[in-house]
Amino acid sequence: xxxxxxxxxxxxxxxxxxxxxxxxxxxxxxxxxxxxPGVGPVAxxxxxxxxxxxxxxxQALIMLAGIFYxxxxxxxxxAILVNLPGENSSVVTCLDGYQMARKGRAGPALAxxxxxxxxxxxxATFFIVLMAPPLAGFALAFGAAEYFSLMVLGLxxxxxxxxxxxxxxxxxxxxxxxxxxxxxxxxxxxxxxTLGLPQLMDGIDFVPLAMGIFAVSEVIRNLESPEPxxxxxxxxxxxxxxxxxxxxxxxxxxxxxxxxxxxxxLPGGGAMLSSFAAYSVEKRLSPNGHLxxxxxxxxxAAPESANNAGAQTxxxxxxxxxxxxxxxxxxxxxxMMIHGxxxxxxxxxxxxxxxxxxxxxxxxxxxxxxxxxxxxxxxxVRLLSIPYRLFYPAILVFCCIGVYTINYAVFDVVMLLxxxxxxxxxxKFRFEPAPLLLAFVLGPLMEENFRRAMMLSFGDPLIFIQxxxxxxxxxxxVILIAVIALPSLRKRRQETFAEAG
Amino acid sequence: MKLTRNPTDVLAGILLIGTALAFLWIGRxxxxxxxxxxxxxxxxxxxxxxxxxxxxxxLAAGFRKEGEPAxxxxxxxxxxxxxxxxxxxxxxxxxxxxxxxxxxxxVSGFASPESRHxxxxxxxxxxxxxxxxxxxxxxxxxxxxWPAIGRQA
Numbered sequence: 001x002x003x004x005x006x007x008x009x010x011x012x013x014x015x016x017x018x019x020x021x022x023x024x025x026x027x028x029x030x031x032x033x034x035x036x037p038g039v040g041p042v043a044x045x046x047x048x049x050x051x052x053x054x055x056x057x058x059q060a061l062i063m064l065a066g067i068f069y070x071x072x073x074x075x076x077x078x079a080i081l082v083n084l085p086g087e088n089s090s091v092v093t094c095l096d097g098y099q100m101a102r103k104g105r106a107g108p109a110l111a112x113x114x115x116x117x118x119x120x121x122x123x124a125t126f127f128i129v130l131m132a133p134p135l136a137g138f139a140l141a142f143g144a145a146e147y148f149s150l151m152v153l154g155l156x157x158x159x160x161x162x163x164x165x166x167x168x169x170x171x172x173x174x175x176x177x178x179x180x181x182x183x184x185x186x187x188x189x190x191x192x193x194t195l196g197l198p199q200l201m202d203g204i205d206f207v208p209l210a211m212g213i214f215a216v217s218e219v220i221r222n223l224e225s226p227e228p229x230x231x232x233x234x235x236x237x238x239x240x241x242x243x244x245x246x247x248x249x250x251x252x253x254x255x256x257x258x259x260x261x262x263x264x265x266l267p268g269g270g271a272m273l274s275s276f277a278a279y280s281v282e283k284r285l286s287p288n289g290h291l292x293x294x295x296x297x298x299x300x301a302a303p304e305s306a307n308n309a310g311a312q313t314x315x316x317x318x319x320x321x322x323x324x325x326x327x328x329x330x331x332x333x334x335x336m337m338i339h340g341x342x343x344x345x346x347x348x349x350x351x352x353x354x355x356x357x358x359x360x361x362x363x364x365x366x367x368x369x370x371x372x373x374x375x376x377x378x379x380x381v382r383l384l385s386i387p388y389r390l391f392y393p394a395i396l397v398f399c400c401i402g403v404y405t406i407n408y409a410v411f412d413v414v415m416l417l418x419x420x421x422x423x424x425x426x427x428k429f430r431f432e433p434a435p436l437l438l439a440f441v442l443g444p445l446m447e448e449n450f451r452r453a454m455m456l457s458f459g460d461p462l463i464f465i466q467x468x469x470x471x472x473x474x475x476x477x478v479i480l481i482a483v484i485a486l487p488s489l490r491k492r493r494q495e496t497f498a499e500a501g
Numbered sequence: 502m503k504l505t506r507n508p509t510d511v512l513a514g515i516l517l518i519g520t521a522l523a524f525l526w527i528g529r530x531x532x533x534x535x536x537x538x539x540x541x542x543x544x545x546x547x548x549x550x551x552x553x554x555x556x557x558x559x560l561a562a563g564f565r566k567e568g569e570p571a572x573x574x575x576x577x578x579x580x581x582x583x584x585x586x587x588x589x590x591x592x593x594x595x596x597x598x599x600x601x602x603x604x605x606x607x608v609s610g611f612a613s614p615e616s617r618h619x620x621x622x623x624x625x626x627x628x629x630x631x632x633x634x635x636x637x638x639x640x641x642x643x644x645x646x647w648p649a650i651g652r653q654a
Contacts, residue, residue, distance in 0.1 A: 223578035
């Protein structure tokens, strides 16, 4: 199937009524959780994961993808109106968006954010259409050694781009890999680390682990340090931006989309990195750079387009290489595996309707978000005044029900509890849990490919550097580690994350 | 005099080393095999050793570098949230979804000092009905709704 045919076919699939419905549900839920600070896409997708058992794989992925990019829209609403990032990726939008709102221009700021996101969504979709097939073709030539090296590179990149100590992030990676080895060893049939519990023979389930570490521990953290909230009184009559706003925004939106699309491809990249990069690039390039931080419309358009583009293109490594680049995408990988679809280059050949359907649904979903969300803004704003004390019991209940229904096993609820407490301890010790989740997902594949490569090379570890592609990938990983160890760059990285707050 | 300048990192290092040692000990009977024919214990042992090294690195950095003061732990939300999940685990199969959800919500209400008990009771009823309608009626999940005693076999 050619790329164009594939895409058109996907568009037809995504436009089927039921698929449209799930796209809409995903986009709305995404916006909702994006608006609410303290409820993130990782936790939400983890919560909804068990429910997707009952959907077709395409419907499930369309909905989950909608949650992810919908959250980018919702996050910017909170950032602009309340100066609180609803999502991490909206942190920079606070800077100029809130200043615009304070000057009485909340409407145009929200509209520009939404339109820039829409533009970026369309841009990123075409970017994926162009980039994905060649990447997948490239990956089909991979052997065991290449796959192993690629996963190493993915994990290392995720670590380098995570905030905080690199040593600790590496520790999270090894711990995630170790946790992934609990259960029956595929090669020998030996039981590993099951502590004599029959429930652990199939390994630790992905859902209670992800939900515990992300959703439950997040609830505890939020309860510990309640955030003060103050909603800006806004009138929405003057919603539409002026001609001047459009004239100033289109170039930043274009640059933001391009930058976000590229950064989204990086493992460990995605929405947050993209928005930061776009903001700082725009601050230098823009003739109004001196106005940044005082309510410059460019400072809203650039990061908002970049985070949406980055969110979307971060699907590419998953769908073409089988490598999840960030925590949300790792959950998507989990969702695909639940439905019996192994993420990787074969998705495009074996499940073309899934591949193109999801990508095409992104364009449709982005349109829905703008059309539906702009009129619904007052409602979203009102939602912000619902106190957290009414949310967290609901989150806990849905987590429990969700985990229980995977296998109808009380044991899984106990695992949720264990990993919830564990996630909280990790947070207290200033560990970044994302590398753990990534490593947990990649662990079985890594061990398998490592074993196979070693068998093929008769135990010679040099195989990883004798094969050119593998050597290049590992070389990149080494460079990444080296770069981050250099004092000057380390300082720069800390500054970037310090700005991120 | 303070023993360390960065207690968070010291504890983090101990956590990494401790979990690695635990994995080594639990997996002590797993056959490592050789590099060409890896047994089930090969990769885990390798990872444990790497993790111990990383833990030592974090530990050393914790003693050497100045850091933030230790985090304060607030036990109330931790214990109550844990208790709420435990209540759900214990009650869902015996007492059914309605009772389990109500109990979970009511217990979890104690985690936040801002909770109001009347409001929480309403929330509990609402969530119990909502989850029964959505999950059991709507999505047809096989969760018992009523207590086991009144249930037909």
